[in-house]
Amino acid sequence: MTTPFSSLDDFVALPRLSGLVLNREGTRLVTSVATLNPKKTAYQSALWEVDPTGSRPAHRLTRSSAGESGAAFLASGDLLFTSSRPDPDDDGGEKRPALWRLPAEGGEASLLLTREGGVSGVLTADAADVVMATADSLAGSANEEDDAERHKARKEAGVAAILHSGYPVRYWDADLGPDEPRYFGLTDLHTDDGPTLDDLIPSARSGLRDAHAVFSPDGSALFTSLTVPEERGSQRTVLVRVDVATKEQTVLLDDRENDYSPGPVSPDGRYLAVTRDRRTTAELAPQTSLLLLPLDGGEPTHLAADWDRWPSPAGWLPDGSAIVATADDDGGAPVVVIDITTGAVRRVTQDAAAYSEVQLSPDGTTAFALRSSYLFPAEVVRIDLSTGATERLRNPSERPELPGSLERVESVGEDGHPVKSWLVLPEGASADAPVPALLWIHGGPIGSWNAWTWRWSPWIMAARGYAVLLPDPALSTGYGQRMVDRGWGSWGSAAYTDLMAATDDLVARDDIDQTRVAAMGGSFGGYMANWVAGHTDRFAAIVTHASLWALDQFGGTTDAAYYWAREMTPEAMRENSPHSHVENIRTPMLVIHGDKDYRVPIGEGLRLWYDLLSASQLPADDDGHTPHRFLYFPDENHWILKPQHARIWYGVVEAFLAANVLGEERELPPELGL
Numbered sequence: 001m002t003t004p005f006s007s008l009d010d011f012v013a014l015p016r017l018s019g020l021v022l023n024r025e026g027t028r029l030v031t032s033v034a035t036l037n038p039k040k041t042a043y044q045s046a047l048w049e050v051d052p053t054g055s056r057p058a059h060r061l062t063r064s065s066a067g068e069s070g071a072a073f074l075a076s077g078d079l080l081f082t083s084s085r086p087d088p089d090d091d092g093g094e095k096r097p098a099l100w101r102l103p104a105e106g107g108e109a110s111l112l113l114t115r116e117g118g119v120s121g122v123l124t125a126d127a128a129d130v131v132m133a134t135a136d137s138l139a140g141s142a143n144e145e146d147d148a149e150r151h152k153a154r155k156e157a158g159v160a161a162i163l164h165s166g167y168p169v170r171y172w173d174a175d176l177g178p179d180e181p182r183y184f185g186l187t188d189l190h191t192d193d194g195p196t197l198d199d200l201i202p203s204a205r206s207g208l209r210d211a212h213a214v215f216s217p218d219g220s221a222l223f224t225s226l227t228v229p230e231e232r233g234s235q236r237t238v239l240v241r242v243d244v245a246t247k248e249q250t251v252l253l254d255d256r257e258n259d260y261s262p263g264p265v266s267p268d269g270r271y272l273a274v275t276r277d278r279r280t281t282a283e284l285a286p287q288t289s290l291l292l293l294p295l296d297g298g299e300p301t302h303l304a305a306d307w308d309r310w311p312s313p314a315g316w317l318p319d320g321s322a323i324v325a326t327a328d329d330d331g332g333a334p335v336v337v338i339d340i341t342t343g344a345v346r347r348v349t350q351d352a353a354a355y356s357e358v359q360l361s362p363d364g365t366t367a368f369a370l371r372s373s374y375l376f377p378a379e380v381v382r383i384d385l386s387t388g389a390t391e392r393l394r395n396p397s398e399r400p401e402l403p404g405s406l407e408r409v410e411s412v413g414e415d416g417h418p419v420k421s422w423l424v425l426p427e428g429a430s431a432d433a434p435v436p437a438l439l440w441i442h443g444g445p446i447g448s449w450n451a452w453t454w455r456w457s458p459w460i461m462a463a464r465g466y467a468v469l470l471p472d473p474a475l476s477t478g479y480g481q482r483m484v485d486r487g488w489g490s491w492g493s494a495a496y497t498d499l500m501a502a503t504d505d506l507v508a509r510d511d512i513d514q515t516r517v518a519a520m521g522g523s524f525g526g527y528m529a530n531w532v533a534g535h536t537d538r539f540a541a542i543v544t545h546a547s548l549w550a551l552d553q554f555g556g557t558t559d560a561a562y563y564w565a566r567e568m569t570p571e572a573m574r575e576n577s578p579h580s581h582v583e584n585i586r587t588p589m590l591v592i593h594g595d596k597d598y599r600v601p602i603g604e605g606l607r608l609w610y611d612l613l614s615a616s617q618l619p620a621d622d623d624g625h626t627p628h629r630f631l632y633f634p635d636e637n638h639w640i641l642k643p644q645h646a647r648i649w650y651g652v653v654e655a656f657l658a659a660n661v662l663g664e665e666r667e668l669p670p671e672l673g674l
């Protein structure tokens with residue numbers, strides 16, 4: 001059967017949904033749809049409206065080559081969004097991310113706010129026309145004019161240098177500074193001169209990087225996380241309230257054992273839902289809890305404390321009796337309702353899908369959300385909160401047809417703990433025709449294979465005849481605290497043995513060919529692929545993407561060194577470092593790394609590659625030939641995002657697996673120029 005997964009061109013062209021906002025009357029739902037640009041070298045996103053009643057087809061709201069994102073409704077029903085589209089009133093104007101407004105009654109979008117340093121996002125209050133734009137300003141700027149001049153001067157002088165006195169200096173794929181994020185309250189939205197900007201937290205400096213903010217329903221207060229530097233390059237995240245009128249700032253929660261982030265405010269403005277992330281140590285694994293913070297003073301209470309999951313709050317029922325949340329759970333992420341008086345948790349959605357971007361109707365009977373699973377990519381659904389009945393609305397695109405089937409399988413770890421996996425089987429897999437298989441190891445390591453992924457699509461491999469096992473080993477989320485605790489601080493132990501237990505059961509199946517099995521992983525999954533390479537020869541090939549190789553150097557070069565310093569002791573890093581086992585490696589490895597990866601910096605890939613060629617059991621011969629391969633992306637980050645590079649990624653992986661697992665030749669993508 002031919003499906004979009006048979007052709008990489010068709011696969012990268014499938015539309016991808018993200019984000020969801022509902023207007024306050026509950027009558028308009030807006031999502032973002034990314035599609036290929038005409039040259040097929042980038043994704044451009046557009047805003048689409050989905051009918052919440054399910055009667056009318058979805059329709060496109062915006063169209064520009066620069067794309068649109070970050071949608072938020074005003075009380076008037078106008079839709080705000082950010083875009084780098086050109087200003088129609090300024091022919092020669094530079095393209096930079098700006099804030100736009102699309103009138104509720106339809107018509108053209110108009111430019112609301114443009115500034116030299118751009119606009120990165122927008123937040124609106126639920127019940128009042130209060131708007132905040134997030135935007136970067138140069139650290140030394142005194143005001144908007146000064147900022148514009150400093151930006152110009154830097155640009156004209158061609159200076160890119162950044163002088164740091166603190167940590168961090170990079171994030172993901174971006175250099176930090178000298179720009180810093182600011183929260184600008186916007187007033188006078190409807191004047192010809194454009195809105196007035198008011199810096200709501202002038203003292204925040206770099207503390208708003210990576211921050212999360214919410215308004216109280218009436219817009220009088222803003223709640224945000226704020227990063228506070230600590231000694232020795234460390235940091236913590238505290239919870240702050242800002243009075244929007246007076247800018248008075250109050251620290252609500254701050255201690256050295258936890259990081260805090262605000263969830264939604266109750267409809268009466270009396271309570272704030274808060275996410276508390278326990279700060280890890282080499283002995284103490286992460287733990288996420290939901291708190292209820294009374295805003296008139298008083299101690300927070302731990303909600304749903306008896307529920308062994310990590311809830312992420314999405315909204316309140318209008319009567320203030322309960323919080324609607326999602327949480328990773330057994331290979332999915334259902335919508336749940338948590339009673340704020342009793343802490344009782346009621347599961348709403350009953351399928352095995354993962355829900356996100358939950359929006360509540362004004363009467364609280366219905367939720368709208370994005371839903372995905374390994375059976376379908378993100379789609380907009382309506383959920384009846386009392387019955388859990390979930391209906392797929394008329395979406396901007398249809399579900400793609402799949403080249404196989406999906407099963408849930410269970411193994412048992414060395415300590416008797418259950419280890420669950422999704423198993424993707426290609427069409428035709430049977431005892432008479434056993435198929436080759438791939439073990440895919442997820443990153444994080446705190447995470448779960450529980451939602452559709454475009455970057456590691458098992459269906460691409462199923463369309464090429466492989467079964468793909470997606471296990472959630474020790475350190476995975478959705479199985480309770482014990483599952484995380486049992487892997488903490490010793491990745492080479494429970495996480496590794498769980499994966500081997502899952503592989504034992506996989507190859508014992510009569511529809512799997514146990515002689516043709518490979519292992520693949522990215523990030524922590526790449527770490528584990530490297531560990532597997534040094535500890536077993538059972539796999540015919542290993543693909544390691546953006547992987548941690550030498551933990552001694554990694555901890556100091558990643559963009560968040562303080563985070564890794566809390567993960568393991570120096571001894572544990574030595575004991576768990578895959579590079580110490582390079583002499584045992586007898587399996588052909590495909591190393592993949594992007595140079596703009598600041599999370600797992602390129603030094604890991606470079607050292608792994610040199611170590612493989614110089615010290616593995618399959619070293620380079622006199623002519624430099626080796627069965628190992630290194631696929632290097634000079635302009636990609638931790639993830640391979642450009643569509644043309646995604647095609648190369650899948651194409652090279654397929655050829656490498658064909659050569660080493662199937663013993664077959666495949667043509668490499670011609671764009672490699674080989």
Ligand SMILES: CC(=O)N[C@@H](C)C(=O)N[C@@H](C)C(=O)O
Pocket residue numbers: 443444445522523524525560563599600
């Ligand atoms: C700050 C940090 O490192 N966060 C982790 C979630 C992370 O990015 N882990 C990487 C290495 C991964 O395995 O995905």
